[in-house]
């Protein structure tokens with residue numbers, strides 16, 4: 025009998041195109057299989073360094089993102105009242121003409137009247153530069169409401185940062201602590217890494233009020249009370265100091281533990297580092313005396329009594345620097361090493377496990393045990409890698425000492441009003457363990473580490489050609505870098521870099537709409553936003569935000585005169601625009617995942633990548649079969665810049681310098697030889713990092729699967745902050761200006777400079793109303809304080825914490841309109857512990873009313889025991905406004921789904937500042953306190969079965985059902 029011929033591995037399609045996923049921020053490599061000109065299948069790219077072939081459900085659902093009925097089709101001009109969603113379609117020429125007619129007079133008059141803010145896009149290397157060419161200081165991306173506490177906390181401490189800019193040493197770590205980690209960034213690399221740890225039997229500890237996602241597979245879940253992570257970290261520090269389980273050698277080699285801090289209370293130099301005539305920080309060298317330096321906790325007197333020694337350059341080698349004690353400098357001033365200050369502060373009994381246990385919701389014995397386990401993992405394994413390396417001072421080492429304990433942290437830490445210092449507290453803990461960029465620990469990803477603070481400062485002045493003297497965003501080094509007027513008042517519309525939020529390195533997008541409405545500090549003309557759902561799930565105080573966007577003055581004119589918005593989909597924010605520039609889907613565009621922006625490097629290699637069009641958007645039709653006429657936002661921005669004649673975007677004859685974004689990616693040079701992409705540079709394409717533009721660069725990326733990957737030499741892979749081979753390698757790529765070691769800052773002199781200013785010293789001092797705040801929160805060592813919404817009265821009136829987090833299976837509101845992902849969840853609940861239900865007389869699936877100091881909402885409760893009992897939580901961005909995203913008007917997302925944001929104020933309960941961190945301005949989403957309202961309202965709402973508040977449906981037309989039947993045609997061909 026003849027055996028049938030079976031094709032066991034049929035090709036999934038006619039051809040595959042390799043590009044980069046954009047279904048979340050992780051940026052995995054994908055292969056998009058096409059059949060008959062349609063997407064047949066999306067596959068993970070096995071060669072890609074980020075995901076090594078792994079694809080998540082979101083990535084696979086990119087098909088429905090591309091064919092989403094919510095896609096915009098053509099440019100839109102508002103015809104009805106703002107906020108209703110009534111538009112007429114226009115041609116691109118008209119759209120550009122309108123935008124140019126609005127923006128050209130602004131640039132002529134005062135470029136700051138344009139507020140240009142972008143959301144979760146990945147093209148800040150372009151958008152920030154464009155703002156600089158336009159000349160507006162009012163630019164930022166979304167980091168201010170997302171991650172800046174983490175970024176600034178890290179960059180001002182270690183020169184690097186958690187999030188997707190560093191990673192645990194997945195190959196060697198034996199103990200991993202995840203602090204407030206969500207599943208929406210660095211998603212597949214973390215999953216792959218956790219798999220490795222599980223296979224090796226390493227311990228994973230998740231510190232999070234909610235046990236979801238990664239926490240669900242952790243060996244231990246510590247259900248901490250929100251906002252108390254810093255206190256927990258200090259208790260661990262306290263225990264490590266008490267047990268003398270710290271790495272003093274590491275602290276002196278790589279951090280500023282031994283730098284001398286001037287002790288001159290009331291003086292203008294109090295708390296600054298003692299420096300020599302060349303500006304080098306000093307330490308106290310005990311070398312003439314062979315006695316070893318005293319150990320932690322032994323106090324300063326002994327060191328002083330031991331006598332002798334002298335102040336020397338703290339960066340010198342072959343010295344015996346004192347780490348504790350009190351010393352007299354040659355000029356008579358007193359000084360103490362940083363480590364002495366650390367001992368004095370964190371050995372204080374107020375940070376003992378017993379003292380913090382109740383507030384953190386963690387048993388004191390658990391804290392003591394975790395401290396013990398951390399120390400055992402770090403110090404008792406005697407683990408090292410047999411890799412020879414040379415440090416920055418030329419000393420050769422035969423091996424790399426391991427410290428196999430690592431930490432990773434994200435938004436759960438960051439989105440609090442004490443988040444900056446909490447992040448610093450975690451870095452302090454890591455440093456005491458010697459666990460930054462040592463084998464087994466947290467590791468930097470190139471281009472990090474950077475000098476501390478990074479060199480680029482925010483723009484403050486405009487040049488003769490109207491461009492800014494620097495990029496609008498940067499890092500302040502002291503009060504003189506603030507963007508304030510001669511009276512110390514904010515100059516930016518978001519108040520970033522003002523005395524209220526001095527280190528706001530990512531700007532403060534969450535304050536823009538209120539301030540633009542209020543004319544604080546001045547009126548703007550045009551608000552230009554991209555990919556930021558600021559009238560809904562990206563806004564605090566959602567109801568009032570909608571009001572501010574539509575409010576009119578006494579003359580009947582909108583208080584925010586003009587709004588231009590670009591998005592690929594009919595999001596809630598589209599309804600609030602006057603002019604809509606329709607973006608492409610991520611499969612129709614060029615993008616650069618650039619080392620100048622948010623790279624995809626890993627700890628062993630520098631990487632960048634591109635997206636390139638799988639489809640020409642002109643060939644794609646909407647769900648009604650009508651052709652789409654959309655353009656990648658970045659290309660539209662470049663064209664708009666050329667029409668405005670912005671320097672950098674036009675040639676000398678006034679013609680457009682760049683054809684589109686693809687052309688810009690290839691030909692633009694930020695500095696000689698440095699462009700958006702680092703791979704295949706030079707005219708022949710044989711250079712990496714630096715080199716002349718290569719006209720064939722994008723083609724080379726396409727041929728190589730869409731990414732470029734440059735492994736770090738083996739001798740340079742650890743101790744990057746002081747590894748000569750690494751720093752020279754990094755210098756070659758332009759990541760650092762020189763190969764000098766980067767000294768990690770346990771104690772921040774930058775912060776102390778602000779505190780001194782608040783105490784009345786120096787040429788730049790805060791206005792009276794900010795003095796106490798700056799003096800309090802600009803502590804040079806990490807501090808912990810109650811989040812602003814957590815004071816005693818608030819805790820009594822509103823007894824529950826409430827947090828909103830991203831689902832692992834969706835990415836912001838983008839993902840929650842996706843037909844396939846909606847099948848996982850089409851509405852959210854308010855999740856609470858069954859004990860909490862019993863405490864408030866709530867049954868599972870009761871409709872309840874929840875209130876905060878800001879407002880109340882009606883939601884359906886659901887019991888889940890994976891939450892700390894004083895906390896309730898829900899998923900963000902599933903709840904939608906009716907009519908948005910072209911969902912049916914009775915879609916569950918609008919009827920039963922809800923936004924917790926309606927309860928979150930954009931101001932502190934006192935109303936004096938933005939609901940944000942006082943150092944960085946990071947939005948404090950997770951400070952929220954709530955109470956369950958009385959039972960009568962619950963009964964009333966149970967009858968409706970509808971969440972509240974509800975708003976009038978947007979006028980976008982509803983989509984049909986056709987996309988849900990996607991794939992039927994492909995099946996018939998197979999059959």
Ligand code: SF4
Nearest residue numbers: 045047048051052083
């Ligand atoms: S983790 Fe994110 S980038 Fe990676 S496949 Fe999933 S959705 Fe795409």
